[in-house]
Amino acid sequence: QKEVEQNSGPLSVPEGAIASLNCTYSDRGSQSFFWYRQYSGKSPELIMSIYSNGDKEDGRFTAQLNKASQYVSLLIRDSQPSDSATYLCAVFTGGGNKLTFGTGTQLKVEL
């Protein structure tokens, strides 16, 4: 079982719709959770972090964390073509002392 799992996609949504990206993790001791956006040929950029159960909103982005079910999700409202990218989920586990990344979900926002 992979430590951090994501559906590779591509996930296609129409412009203006809500995109929902999901990530599950295996270590119950995980403490911090992150979403990175990576455009093709570019490096990952941190867009959201979440540390406690519940929702965290930042503009059009909402991160959701459910530690009991070991999943974290990213919602993108009013999706724009500029949101088309690969989204990486990353999890920090104290025991490992470093981030573990999922392989990413490719999002395509279509006109």
Next chain:
Amino acid sequence: DVKVTQSSRYLVKRTGEKVFLECVQDMDHENMFWYRQDPGLGLRLIYFSYDVKMKEKGDIPEGYSVSREKKERFSLILESASTNQTSMYLCASSVGRGRNGYTFGSGTRLTVV
């Protein structure tokens, strides 16, 4: 604005060459990391360092070495480049061990011919 700077955006090297990839951060971060990223394989950790002159192997250290002589600089060395080391190389840094996430450099696309 905090920055992690990788010295080269694109690099082409010949098989057998010794290759140096440089990374500099201006955030006074203790921790620095080198990853490679390949399609379908995601980010794979090569080496990391929690302090000056310290280094630890990641998941795929074979064929690589690192140097950290100063806090702000972390170098990745390919002792004898091979074609299977053609990849995107990403440097990252963090304060603490990563609890608050990593900041990535812009990446170096290395092609070994």
